[in-house]
Amino acid sequence: MIGYYIHHQGLGHRTRALGIARELGVPVTGFSSLGAPEGWPGEWCTLPMDVPGSPVDPTANGVLHWAPLDHAGYRERMRLLAERLGSDISVMVTDTSAEVTLLARLLGVRTVVMAMRGNRTDRTHRDAYDAASLIVAPWTAETAEEYWPREWTDKTVFTGATSRFDQLAAAYAGPAADVTGPSSRRKVLVVWGGGGTEVTEQDIDRARLVSPDWEWTVRTPAHPSPDLWADLQDADVVVTHGGNNAVAELSAAARPAVVIAQPRPFDEQHATVRALRNADVCTALDGWPEAAQWPTLLGNALARGNSGWSRWRHGDGARRAAQAIERLDDVVVTCGSH
Template sequence: MIAYYVHHQGSGHVHRASSIAAQARTPVVGLSGRPRPAGWTGDWVDLPDDSDGVDASSRDVTAGGTLHWVPRRHAGLAERMRRVSETVARASLVVVDVSVEVALLARLHGVPVVVVAQPGERTDRPHRTAYDLAERILAPWPVRPAGGWPDGWTAKTVHLGALSRFDAHPAPAAGDPCRVLVLWGRGGIDVGPDRIAAAAAATPGHRWVVAGPHPGPGAWPANLTWLGWVDDVWAELSAAGVVVTHAGQNALAEVAAARRPAVVVPQRRPFGEQDATAAALARAGIAEPTGSWPEPAAWPALLARAAQRGGTGWDAWSTGTGAARAAALLDGLAA
C-alpha cells in the first residue's frame, strides 16, 4: 500500500494526488485535512486541524527552526500525527505533497519517502531535511536549472512536467479571441476586484469573465462577468481566447492542458514559489508573465502579445503523461 499525504491549502495538491493515484496499480490511501475528493477510489484518512487557536509567536511552532509547523501541546497536531503514524506504519511507500513533518515522521517509521517538490527557495533547514531523506523527489515541472540545489537532490529528482486533471482531454479548438478568462485559485489572491474591473474597462473590445471568488454587487463594467467558483473549469478554458491567471502549479497545468495563451501574474507565496515559476515561464518564452498586476493602460498591448504568442509553447511545460510516469515510478518503489 502507498500512503499519500495531501496538503490542505489550495486545490492543486489534491488534484495532483488524484491524477497520480488513478494511474497507480498499487492501492493508495490518502491522508489530508481536505475532504475526500470526488473519484478517489482508495481509503481516505481525515486529519484534524493542527492550527486552531495557535499563537505562532508563543508556541515555538518551528521547534527552534528545525521544522515548519509543530505547535507545542496542540491536541489537533497530536491526533493528526497519531493518525498519520497509524497509516504509514502499514505502508510500503509514503508520498508527501507537502509537509516536512510528515516526511520525517514517515521515515522515522522506516518507510521510504517520496517528496513532491515545490518551486522557489527550498534550501532552508526544514526543507533540506525532507529533501535529503527522500528516496526520490518528484518535480511537477519540466527540467530546468534549480539554483542552490545540492547535486544529491538533482540526482534523485524526476521531472514530470505539469500534471493536470485535464491531461486526458484533447486540446480544444481556438477559443473566442475577445474572451478573457481570469482564473484564480483557492490558495489566496493579492488582486482586488477593482483592479480587475479597471483592466476590463481599459479593454472594451474584450469580454472578461472571472472564475474565482465573487465580490458581490457593484458598478462593474458591462464587459465584466463574475462567475464565482465554477465546477466546469474546462469549459471556461475551452471558451477563452486568453487566460489571465496566477503562477500556481495547478492553474498553470490546467492552462497548459488547454494550450491557451496566457498572462501570468504571480501572487505572494512563502519561499517565492510563484515568482520562481513565473521567472521560469519567462525564460522559456511560454506565456506573458508580469511581476505584479499591470496598470489599466498596459492591458491592451499585454493581451495582444499573449494572443500573438499563442498557446503552443505549453507543449514544453506539459506532455500530458506526468501522472502516468509518476504512478509507474511509485509502483516500482512500493514493490
C-alpha cells in the same frame, strides 16, 4: 500500501493527488484534514486540524516548519500517521509536509516528496528533500529549478505539469491561437484562486474598462465555472495566477496566457513565473500591472501564441508520477521478500 499525505491549504494538492492516485495500480490510502475527493480510489484517513490560536514554538527553534507544542490536534494527527506508518504503509508520498516526510523516514519508510517551486534551501526543506527516497517534480527537466543541488536532481522524476484535464487534452488538441483575424471582442478568461490574493475586483474592473475590444469573463471560487475546460478552450487569452494547478490546467488547454505571481511562502509563484518567462512559454509577470498596460499585454500574449506550452508538459504527468511511485514500491516488496 501507498500512503499519500495531502496538505489542507487550498485544493490544489488534493486535485493533483487524485489524478496520481487514480493512475496507481497498487492500494493507496489518503491522509489529510480535507475530506476525500470524489472518486478517490482507496481508503481515506481524515486527520484532525493542527492550527492553534497561539502556537507554542511551532518551528522547534527553526528546525521544523510546523510542530506546535502542547496541541492536541497536532499530536493526534501525528499519532495516527505514525500508527499507520508502523504497520501497513510501504511508501509515503507527501504533498506536502517536511514533518510528515521526516516522520516516515524516521520510522524506516521510503518517502516520495512532491516538489514545489521556490526557494527551498531553508533548513527544514533541505532535510526533507535530502531524506526523501524519491522526488517528483511536476515540471519538465527543461524548466527545472536552477539552484537545486545535484543530489536532489539525481533522484528526481520530472513529470511535467499534472492537470486534471490531461485526458481531455489528449483527446482534443484545442484550437490554435488565432492572431490574424479581427481583434474586435476577443475573449479573455480570468481564472483566479482563493488561496490569498493582492488583486481586487476593482483591479479587474479597471483592466476591463481599458480593454473595450476584449470580452472579459471572470471565474473564482465564489463564482466558479460550470465547465472550466470549455471556458479555457473558448478563450483567446487566459489570465491567471502562478499557482501550480492553475498553470498546469492552463498548459493542458494550451491557450495564450498572462500568468501573474501572487505572494506565497518561499516565493513559490514568483519562481513559477520566472520559469515560464525563462522558457518563453507565455507572458509572465511578477505582479498585477497598471490598468493602462492591459491592451498591450493581451495583444502581446495573443501574438506569442500557445506553442510554448509544449516545453511545460508531457501530457501524462500523473501517469509518470504514479509509475515512479510504483517502482519505489516494487523495491520495498523485493527487499521484503528476502
